[in-house]
Amino acid sequence: MITISHLTKTYRGGVKAIDGVSLEIGTGMFGLVGPNGAGKTTFMRIIAGLLKPTAGEISVFGNNLRAYAGKQAAKAQLGYLPQDLGLYPNLNAYEFLDYMAILKGVTSSADRKRQIDMLLEQVRLTDAAKRPLKTYSGGMKRRVGIAQALLGNPRLIIVDEPTAGLDPEERIRFRNLLADAAAGRTIILSTHIVEDISQSCNDLAAMRGGKVIYRGSPQDLIAQARGSVWMITTQAERPNGGLTIVSTLQMANGVQYRVLGNPDGRYDASPVEPSLEDGYMWLMAQANDQLARLAASSPKRETA
Amino acid sequence: MALALSQTAAIIRYELLMAWRRRALLVMGGFFLVTLIGFTAMQPPSQPAIGDIVEVNASANPPTITRRDAATGELIVEEATEEQIQSVPQALRDISLITLSSTQMVVMLVAIIFPVLVAITVVVFFAETIPLDRQYRIRELFNSAPVSSLVYLGSKLLGAWAALAITLLFVMIGFGIFARITLGAFDLTYYLQSWLLVVLPFSLTCTGWSVLAASGAGSRRKAILIGLVLLPGALLLYTLISVQFWSEVMLVGSRITPQEPLTLTMLFGAAISQTAAIQFGFLISVGFLFLVVWAWSRMRA
Structure with missing residues (x-):
């Protein structure tokens, strides 16, 4: 031990x-x-x-x-x-x-x-x-x-x-x-x-x-990331709006993106079973968000 | 204790093996031998006899001379005339002039000339002993194994000393054979003494300083720079021992009396023993340096 x-x-x-x-x-x-x-x-x-x-x-x-x-x-x-x-x-x-x-x-x-x-x-x-x-x-x-x-x-x-x-x-x-x-x-x-x-x-x-x-x-x-991993196939621009792109695959009918986050109604997104890599990416994204929140909540220094 | 001994033996064995495979020992030994032979070749022809007389045995009854036959080169022993005895200075009677001059030549080359080669070579050459482990990125493995800093440092130093001793042995034998062929017979006792009591302790001291002083260097390059910084110190030590040796040899003239004619012991005995005493004193400095470096590495461990 x-x-x-x-x-x-x-x-x-x-x-x-x-x-x-x-x-x-x-x-x-x-x-x-x-x-x-x-x-x-x-x-x-x-x-x-x-x-x-x-x-x-x-x-x-x-x-x-x-x-x-x-x-x-x-x-x-x-x-x-x-x-x-x-x-x-x-x-x-x-x-x-x-x-x-x-x-x-x-x-x-x-x-x-x-x-x-x-x-x-x-x-x-x-x-x-x-x-x-x-x-x-x-x-x-x-x-x-x-x-x-x-x-x-x-x-x-x-x-x-x-x-x-x-x-x-x-x-x-x-x-x-x-x-x-x-x-x-x-x-x-x-x-x-x-x-x-x-x-x-x-x-x-x-x-x-x-x-x-x-x-x-x-x-x-992996379980923690469940519900946050999506597959989006689109011919338009790369998905954005707070989504983390895990992988990109060129397909005959467009580009298939595996994303983390909560895609809005603009995208035809279908949920997928997360892998450990998705779980890891989800964890890092959460840590980033937490850091950003901490930075935002810390008192700003007044400038003279 | 048994593990520490096994680790020490392994480090020494593999240090030697790697030094041999890097051709390091061969290059150093070759350099020493070739330079020593070159110096010997540059010396004026030896004067083994006064005229054709090789030895005057004035104390024998009747006195004899040994002379070399001009035609055949054979040594002939015959009864000496008073004129022949008087032609050889008192101090040089009852001693083989061939052996005297050959021994003088080899001992001076070994005890006076050779250490300067050692000084300028080993302080730079052995400085990389420990930093090489960092250069090869192997130090992490040593540090992760149950090898104490005492065993590591001590074994590396002993490994360097073993490599040096083997190289010197090779040069001693090689040069001895060369000198025997070119200069003639010489006294083996003083030849061996000059290696063991003058050259070896001097070389061990210089190598010890170099291995230990450069042990903290992060790279081979820095280690070599530290070796170069140590060079004046090694040359100063060389100056001390060569002055000591010379002065003892030069004083021999004042010691010769009719009752005490010149002998090889009179010529080299005091020079070798007193130089050796100084050398072993300096070897103690390696011990002190070892303790300092070991304490420092233990503190960092």
Whole structure:
């Protein structure tokens, strides 16, 4: 169990990346979504023990990350795949994984070999295992990164934008790999690709401006958007009037728009069942409205 | 403790492997060897004998001389005449002049010339040891693993020292073979002592300063700049040890007496041991710098 309470991170210059976040994360796949700059990466780096929070408490399997010993104990149970992963270009995949396995505490060479062989097989890199990493494509490097995150049988796996740069087939394979690994473990998956969350997570949080603006299941988020998603087919101009266009499709009889909001009588709109992406867009639109209302209600400064 | 040792061994092993694959050690070792050989080739021909006399054994009864046959190059030992004995200065009697001049040449090259190459090379070369992890964007993985800052920093330093020691060993053997072929026999004890007690501690100090001082650099480029900033310090240390070495060698003349003729020990013993003592003193500065950098990284962790 990961327990986070009143977590705040303020960078030099006063930029508040995390603003009083409190969460509890149990076993299984936990999705983290949000726009760029929402604070997802900062949040995950704090959980991984890479960043010190400015305020608040965080406990990973009972280890307090504020204390050095607690942080080291938590790291012993962690698999981490950073957003911007680098590899040693002159090592091959086997050597790199061997190196990382020792650092993670897999000191038995037989155990290391068994784990590395199995993971290379899982990420389909067995044939390329002896090639220098500098000759790998972006997708292959990503797969090595995934394999190293799974080394040492960690109880907590943190993956930041893991499917960026993967082709659809690899993305699905990776998603399934993570879902398989989630049994009895906690996996925190941060992504921009909402579909990855909808296919693999049963719990998610959405962040915006350093705050958690939604916490619950994907199904609940979808349910919240129900009644706000419409399909409009028109030959006239793009729908407007407070509507958020989610997708645009050119058709023989005009242009089909998938929109969020409440279309007025000008449009021939038919309700559709929302997807998680619609739910996410609906959530962000709600957050925007709330911010706009707050800005409007704040007292205006008199000018002399 | 067992985990820390395994992690240390792994970091050292993979640091060496990567340095080898980057051709870094080969380039540095090749540079050292070629430059050292070049310096040797530039030296005037060695003067192993006064006339054709290679050694005067004045204390033997009867006194003997060893001379080289002009035609065949063979060494011939025969009874010495008083005239032959007098033709060799007192201080140079009872010592092989071939060995003396060859040993003097190799020890001076190793202890006086070679450290300047080390000073200008290693402070820049090893500065990138830790920043390279940031350049390869691998530092995040180290930081997310249960690797303490003590193990990380210490292993990186030991890895750099191991790489340096292997390179020096390669140069020591290569140059030793070259010197044996071109200069003739020399005293192996003083050759080894000059490497182990003069060159090695000096190189370890310069490398330690470089690895630790540049450990906070965010990129390879900044690390190299820090290495360049350290260069005057390394050259100052070089000046100190070379002055110490030279002054000890130069003082030898005042120590020779009829009772105590010149020996290799008299020529190099004090020079090497006193220079080594200073060197090990400076090596302690690496320990202090290590503590400072470790405390700083621990504070940030």
